[in-house]
Amino acid sequence: MLDKIDHIGIAVRDLDAAMARYTALCGQAPGHLEEVPSQKVKVAMFDVGGSRLELLMATAPDSPIAKFIDKRGEGMHHICFKVANLEAALARMTGAEIEIVQGASGEGVGESRVAFLHPKSLMGVMVELVEQG
Numbered sequence: 001m002l003d004k005i006d007h008i009g010i011a012v013r014d015l016d017a018a019m020a021r022y023t024a025l026c027g028q029a030p031g032h033l034e035e036v037p038s039q040k041v042k043v044a045m046f047d048v049g050g051s052r053l054e055l056l057m058a059t060a061p062d063s064p065i066a067k068f069i070d071k072r073g074e075g076m077h078h079i080c081f082k083v084a085n086l087e088a089a090l091a092r093m094t095g096a097e098i099e100i101v102q103g104a105s106g107e108g109v110g111e112s113r114v115a116f117l118h119p120k121s122l123m124g125v126m127v128e129l130v131e132q133g
């Protein structure tokens with residue numbers, strides 16, 4: 001089972017410019033800023049009710065976010081669902097023939113562990129799964 005929508009990830013070119021715009025949209029500054037070296041991104045998280053928006057800017061040309069923006073421009077990059085047990089969720093995805101892009105080795109924002117599912121298995125939508133540490 002998926003617990004809830006944890007956040008929606010949005011790929012941006014300029015994090016400062018995007019933060020200013022999304023601070024205006026959300027009515028408050030981001031609650032959390034972090035660089036995630038393993039994913040080669042800098043992120044800003046905005047709290048929206050019980051969910052969040054995640055702005056992602058690449059920190060290297062070979063970052064997945066840089067590649068995404070090169071191909072498709074800025075915009076919605078992924079939906080992230082919270083799960084209680086990442087390994088159990090991934091085993092279920094494998095059983096359902098949903099392709100896993102990056103397995104449970106991925107470290108996410110804060111103490112979380114994340115995995116990504118391929119958009120071609122999910123009608124064009126990249127899905128992230130997160131288990132909070």
Ligand code: CO
Pocket residue numbers: 007008009054078080128
């Ligand atoms: Co995310």
